[in-house]
Amino acid sequence: MNSASRAARQGDVPYYGATGQVGWIDGHIFDEELVLLGEDGAPFLQGGKAVAYMIRGKSWVNNHAHVLRMLGKCPNAFLMHQLNQVDYHPYVSGTTRLKLPQKPMRSIPFHMPPLQEQHRIVAAIDSYLTRLDNAVALLERVQENLKRYRASVLKAAVEGRLVPIEAELARREGRSYGPASELLKHILAERKTRWSEAAAAKVRSRTYEEPAAPDTASLPDLPEGWCWATLDQVCCDALIGLVRSRDAQLQGASGYEYLKMDAIGMDGTLDLSGLVRVDASATEAERYSLRAGDVLFNTRNSVELVGKTASVRAARPGLLFNNNIMRLRFPSELRPAFLAWEMCSPSFRTRLDRVKRATTSVAAVYAKDLFPLPVALPPAPEQERISDAIERACSAADSVSAQCRGAVEHCRRLRQAILNWAFAGKLVEQDPSDEPASVVLGRIKAERVAAGEAKPRARKRRSTE
Numbered sequence: 001m002n003s004a005s006r007a008a009r010q011g012d013v014p015y016y017g018a019t020g021q022v023g024w025i026d027g028h029i030f031d032e033e034l035v036l037l038g039e040d041g042a043p044f045l046q047g048g049k050a051v052a053y054m055i056r057g058k059s060w061v062n063n064h065a066h067v068l069r070m071l072g073k074c075p076n077a078f079l080m081h082q083l084n085q086v087d088y089h090p091y092v093s094g095t096t097r098l099k100l101p102q103k104p105m106r107s108i109p110f111h112m113p114p115l116q117e118q119h120r121i122v123a124a125i126d127s128y129l130t131r132l133d134n135a136v137a138l139l140e141r142v143q144e145n146l147k148r149y150r151a152s153v154l155k156a157a158v159e160g161r162l163v164p165i166e167a168e169l170a171r172r173e174g175r176s177y178g179p180a181s182e183l184l185k186h187i188l189a190e191r192k193t194r195w196s197e198a199a200a201a202k203v204r205s206r207t208y209e210e211p212a213a214p215d216t217a218s219l220p221d222l223p224e225g226w227c228w229a230t231l232d233q234v235c236c237d238a239l240i241g242l243v244r245s246r247d248a249q250l251q252g253a254s255g256y257e258y259l260k261m262d263a264i265g266m267d268g269t270l271d272l273s274g275l276v277r278v279d280a281s282a283t284e285a286e287r288y289s290l291r292a293g294d295v296l297f298n299t300r301n302s303v304e305l306v307g308k309t310a311s312v313r314a315a316r317p318g319l320l321f322n323n324n325i326m327r328l329r330f331p332s333e334l335r336p337a338f339l340a341w342e343m344c345s346p347s348f349r350t351r352l353d354r355v356k357r358a359t360t361s362v363a364a365v366y367a368k369d370l371f372p373l374p375v376a377l378p379p380a381p382e383q384e385r386i387s388d389a390i391e392r393a394c395s396a397a398d399s400v401s402a403q404c405r406g407a408v409e410h411c412r413r414l415r416q417a418i419l420n421w422a423f424a425g426k427l428v429e430q431d432p433s434d435e436p437a438s439v440v441l442g443r444i445k446a447e448r449v450a451a452g453e454a455k456p457r458a459r460k461r462r463s464t465e
Contacts, residue, residue, distance in 0.1 A: 001025075001062070016055060018042045018064040028058035035080045036065040040099040044088040048412040052083035066105060072444035078118045081125050082111060085419035111423050112441060114434035121422050128418045132411050139404045139411075146397045146404075150267055153393045154345040157386050158376050160223030166382040167225040180377040181227040187234060187331050194236070214374035226378050232371035234339070237329040240299070241321040242280065242288040249276040256280050257316070259290070261298045261308070261324045267394070268344040270296070270310040272319070280320060288320040288327075293336040295328040296321060297343070297370070303363040307352045311340035326367070335383040341390050342375055 006015065011026025018038035033056045041064055043049040054076055061067050070079050091104040113121070156162040170177035188210070195208050211232040219228055242258075249258060255277035263271045280288070290296075292315045298308040301324070321327060330336050342348055355369035378386065421427045 013058050013060055014055070016059055016061045016065060019051075020053060022062070025060050027060065029060050030055075030067070031058045032056075032069070033076050034059070034061075035068045035070075035076050035083070036061060037068060037083055037105070038100065039064055039066050039102075040094070040097055042098070042100070044092045044098050044100065048416045050084050051086075051088070052080045054080050066100070066102065071447045072115070072440050074115060074118055074440065074444075075122050077122045077126070081122065081419055082423055083108075085416065085423055111425075112437045113425070114431075114437050115440050116434045117428065117430060120428040124428050125418060125422050129415060132415050132418075136408055136411050139408050142404050143401060146401050147267070150394055150397055151346050153390060153397075154341060155347065157390055158342050158345045158347055159220075160226060160376075160378065162389050163382065163385045165223045165225060166379040167223075177225065177381075178379055179225040179227070180229075180379050183333055183380060184227055184229050184233065184377060187333060190331060191233075191236060212372060214372070216374070219374055222376055223378070225382070226376055228374050229377045230372050230374055231328075234330055234334060234375065234377065235328050235371065236331050237327075238367060238371075239288070239327045241323045241325045241327065242278070242284060243323045244278040249278055251276060253277075254279075256285055257319045259296075259319060259321045259325070261301055261305075261322070264296055264298050264308040264310045264325070266305065266308055266344075268310050268341055269398075270312065272316065275319075278320065285318070285320065289317075290319045290321055290327065291315050293329070295330070295336050295340045295343070297326045297328060297365075298324060299326050299366070300324045300362055300364045303356060303358050306356060306363040307343075307349065307365055309340050309343040311337045313337075326370075333380055335380065335387050337387040337391075338378075338383040339375065341387065348373070348375065 001009075006023060006025055009026045011024055013025050013028045014021045015023040015025045016036055018041040033054065035052055035054055037052045038044070042051040044051055055061075068079060070076050086108055088098075088100065091108060092098040092100050093104075153162065166177050167179070191211075192208055199206070199208075211230060213233065214228045214230045216228050222228065244258060256279070257272075257275040258278040259272070259275060263275070265271065290312050292312055294312040296310050296312065298306060300306060301308070328336075328339075330339060343352075351373050352365065352370075355373070356363050356365055357369075358364075418427065
C-alpha cells in the first residue's frame, strides 16, 4: 500500500514500519503479540539502538519490517531482546540504506535456553532496562531544566537582575558613573564623524541619516542608568559572509577554515571543531576574516533556528564565515559579548520572531528588519560584569550538561552490556531442574509440523509505506 492509498484509509489501527509506528489505518492484518525486526532503514550498526520491537493487538505492518513470533510457548520478549544484541555486520548489505534480507536473517544464530530460564532472562532484562530507562529520562529532564536555567539567566541579565546595578554600585562606592544614555550619545557622535570622514574621502554629497531611535512606548522600563537603543544605533559594521558552494568546500588542511551556520548554537555557543575549508583570494580573506569580538548572526535557517547568535571569543587567523551568517561589529565602548548574549535572550528572540520572513522550506531575517530592533543598553562597566556573570553561569550549566551526556552514553553502553550478558548465560542463574531446551525445540518442531510447515518462516506483509 503506497502512502497515497494509506492517506485515504485513515483509521484507528496502528500502522508499523522498520523502527516503530508510522501512522494509522482503517484495517488490520494481524491481531496478536508479534516481534518486528527492521528489514531496511533500521539502525543495524548503531550499537545500543533497538532494531527489533514488540507490538500487540490489531496491527498493519508494511514491507520494511520482518514479522516474527516465537513458538513453543516461548516469550516473544526473549526473541526481541536477543535480536537487539546481535552484531549485524555479517548480515546486512547496502551503503546509504542498510538492508537485512530474509535469507541472511534466517542464518543469525539463536540461543535457546530452557523455557523457564527464558522467562527469568526476560524478567531480569526488563527490570534492569526499566531502571536504565528511568535514569535516562531523569537525565533528559535535567538537560531540559538546564536549558530553562540558561534562558532564565539571560532574562535576568537583560532585565538588570543578574548583577548589581551600576548606578547603585557607584552610589555605595561614592563615585560618579556614566549612564548608558551618555554612552549612546558618544557612540552616535563617533558614528557621524566616521561617516563624514568617509564621505569627504569619496566626495559624497548625500546627507547623513541619523539612525532611528527605538519606539519605547511598548517596551518595559529599564533599571536606572540603562537606556533603549536600536541595533542600527550601536552597530558600526555589518557584512554578509563569503559565498562558497558545497562542491567548493574542502576537507583537509589546505585553504581557509569556513564557518557555517551549524557552528552557532541556539544557546550562544560557537563550535569551531571539524570546520571545512575553502579557497579564497587575499582580498576575500581579509574582507571575510573573523576577529575577537565579532558577533555572528544566522540570517537564514529553519523558522526555529534562524537568528542564532554568538560572539567570537578569541582571534583565530584564517577563519572565514559563510553567506548564511552576518558579521556584526560594535564600537570599542561596547562589550560585544553582552550584545551577543542579549540577542540570545528570550525577550530579544520574541522581538525577532515578529520580523522573520518564512517560506515552506526556509526562514530569513533581513538587515532592514533586524537593525530597527531595540536592545537594552547598560553602562559599559555593567555590561562587563553581566557578561562575566553569564559566562560563569553558562559554564557551570555546560559542565553539568556534559556530565549528563556522559551518563546517558554510559547508560547506552550498560544497556548493551546487559543484553550481551543475558545471552552469554551470565545474567541469571541456571537451574538444573528446568525443562531441557531440547524439549522446547521438540515442541516447536511439533507445532510447525502440525501447521504444515517444513521450516520456520518469517511472517511478512508485502506493502509499500
